Amino acid sequence: MTDSPAAPTARVDLVEAPDTVLATLAALRTHDAPTHGGRVLSYVYDPGVPELDELAAGAVRAMQPVNGLDPTTFGSVAALERDVVAFARALLGGDDDTVGTVTSGGTESCLLAVQSARDTWLATRGLRPGEARPRLVAPVTVHAAFQKAAHLYGLELDLVPATAAGPSAGAVDAAAIGARFAGALADDVALVVVSAPSYPHAALDPVGDVAALAAGAGLPLHVDACIGGFALPFWPGLPDWDLRVPGVTSLSADLHKYAFAPKGASVLLHRDRDRQRAQYFATTRWPGYPVVNPTLLGSRSGGPLAAAWAILRALGTDGLATLADRARRATLALRDAVDGPDGTGIEGLRVVGSPVGPLLAVATDDAAPADRRVDPHLWADAVAAHGWTLQAQPGLDQADGTRLPHTTHLTVTPVTEGVLGELVPVLRSAADEVRGRPRPDATALLGALPPLDASAVLDSAAAAALLGAVGLGSVVDGSDAEPAPGVGPMAPLLALVESLPAPLVERLLVELLARLVEPRPS
Numbered sequence: 318m319t320d321s322p323a324a325p326t327a328r329v330d331l332v333e334a335p336d337t338v339l340a341t342l343a344a345l346r347t348h349d350a351p352t353h354g355g356r357v358l359s360y361v362y363d364p365g366v367p368e369l370d371e372l373a374a375g376a377v378r379a380m381q382p383v384n385g386l387d388p389t390t391f392g393s394v395a396a397l398e399r400d401v402v403a404f405a406r407a408l409l410g411g412d413d414d415t416v417g418t419v420t421s422g423g424t425e426s427c428l429l430a431v432q433s434a435r436d437t438w439l440a441t442r443g444l445r446p447g448e449a450r451p452r453l454v455a456p457v458t459v460h461a462a463f464q465k466a467a468h469l470y471g472l473e474l475d476l477v478p479a480t481a482a483g484p485s486a487g488a489v490d491a492a493a494i495g496a497r498f499a500g501a502l503a504d505d506v507a508l509v510v511v512s513a514p515s516y517p518h519a520a521l522d523p524v525g526d527v528a529a530l531a532a533g534a535g536l537p538l539h540v541d542a543c544i545g546g547f548a549l550p551f552w553p554g555l556p557d558w559d560l561r562v563p564g565v566t567s568l569s570a571d572l573h574k575y576a577f578a579p580k581g582a583s584v585l586l587h588r589d590r591d592r593q594r595a596q597y598f599a600t601t602r603w604p605g606y607p608v609v610n611p612t613l614l615g616s617r618s619g620g621p622l623a624a625a626w627a628i629l630r631a632l633g634t635d636g637l638a639t640l641a642d643r644a645r646r647a648t649l650a651l652r653d654a655v656d657g658p659d660g661t662g663i664e665g666l667r668v669v670g671s672p673v674g675p676l677l678a679v680a681t682d683d684a685a686p687a688d689r690r691v692d693p694h695l696w697a698d699a700v701a702a703h704g705w706t707l708q709a710q711p712g713l714d715q716a717d718g719t720r721l722p723h724t725t726h727l728t729v730t731p732v733t734e735g736v737l738g739e740l741v742p743v744l745r746s747a748a749d750e751v752r753g754r755p756r757p758d759a760t761a762l763l764g765a766l767p768p769l770d771a772s773a774v775l776d777s778a779a780a781a782a783l784l785g786a787v788g789l790g791s792v793v794d795g796s797d798a799e800p801a802p803g804v805g806p807m808a809p810l811l812a813l814v815e816s817l818p819a820p821l822v823e824r825l826l827v828e829l830l831a832r833l834v835e836p837r838p839s
């Protein structure tokens with residue numbers, strides 16, 4: 318650090334003492350879901366190693382004043398990024414020609430992969446953005462970040478249905494993906510995407526087979542390993558799924574998931590330098606400094622990069638392997654708890670498909686008699702009442718007429734292993750509490766809604782009124798002074814989400830989240 322110690326210090330009268338400010342912050346934090354200890358099985362990735370938290374905090378502090386906008390001015394940024402990309406490419410099957418970028422997270426890595434593919438597709442045809450809408454082909458289980466990318470970058474999203482039921486539920490067939498770009502159909506495809514594994518059900522897509530088909534058609538293939546990237550390298554017995562597979566042209570892996578970095582760090586690798594260069598934005602056509610941005614942001618903190626770098630250095634491949642192993646043992650134990658053989662599992666529930674990696678989804682076991690079935694969302698709410706947070710996922714109607722069931726998602730971390738003795742009994746007793754109870758019926762809630770004109774554009778006031786009508790008024794008007802984590806029981810909310818047209822629900826959720834951060838009336 319070369320910050321000059323000789324800089325003159327100015328006196329400013331503070332209106333609030335730093336200690337008071339920090340005390341207020343700590344008080345606000347007490348209402349959050351716990352980030353450590355394994356009670357929240359999504360969003361947070363706790364390695365259970367307190368030194369890593371301290372290390373990350375120290376690294377963030379050291380880099381706090383640095384602007385990652387310009388690695389020529391702040392050479393440390395370039396050095397750290399080189400190290401992180403080198404680590405990731407060695408772990409993920411790259412070689413000396415593999416290049417990469419540290420981004421702010423999985424969404425940004427996915428956005429940039431799509432933008433680079435779109436711009437490469439356009440450039441080879443002499444077209445400019447807006448002059449054509451190329452296709453993005455992916456399984457329907459691909460992360461929503463790709464829907465966002467298609468929306469932002471003007472691509473047609475061509476989603477391939479997944480198997481809806483049976484032992485391969487959640488999986489997609491390579492031939493079904495390949496059929497979307499067979500022969501002349503390949504002409505308008507800018508990118509094919511598969512997941513390793515998918516977030517909703519932890520399905521490891523058939524990377525090798527899709528890569529062979531994509532390469533045969535001359536198409537780039539992105540592997541979204543945002544969640545699996547730093548865990549699957551340590552999973553025994555998997556087929557190749559990363560840059561070892563010829564035909565995989567780019568790959569995203571989140572440092573802030575199974576590399577246990579604080580939020581704000583992911584890596585996007587490209588096999589090919591030119592495709593990565595297409596991801597950059599550069600302009601000299603303004604009267605300011607020449608702009609060269611590898612990512613979406615301009616000025617950016619060096620903190621998350623430094624924290625990720627520090628954690629990778631401290632853990633190394635061996636440390637990641639040890640932690641991945643803990644998460645793996647915990648995942649297998651949870652799978653067994655739900656799905657174990659000979660009546661050792663939880664009656665009425667089943668694990669969806671054949672999950673790969675430290676995550677899984679749980680659905681109703683339709684093979685059980687109706688009065689012994691367990692609804693996964695009622696189960697998640699019952700589990701929540703015991704102090705553990707699982708993630709409710711809606712069902713989805715697919716283009717082929719089949720329906721992916723509604724599920725409850727569990728992301729498993731190294732600390733989960735240490736709390737299995739508490740968690741597994743809770744999973745069992747919560748299922749006992751709700752077994753045989755049907756899923757909440759959204760009809761009553763729907764009945765509370767005024768007649769809706771599906772084509773009408775809802776303004777903010779109308780959207781807020783609808784939220785009030787379905788019982789979310791206190792979230793909307795801020796009368797929940799000290800909100801508990803979440804917005805209440807998920808089962809009725811998700812039932813409502815599934816019974817209304819998607820554009821309407823999406824608008825209502827926007828209103829809910831937007832109202833949540835509006836300043837309260839003074």
Ligand SMILES: *Cc1c(COP(=O)(O)O)cnc(C)c1O
Nearest residue numbers: 422423424460462516541543544
């Ligand atoms: C988490 C995740 C993303 C998006 O990452 P964010 O860091 O939440 O933006 C993309 N793809 C997969 C498979 C993920 O699990």
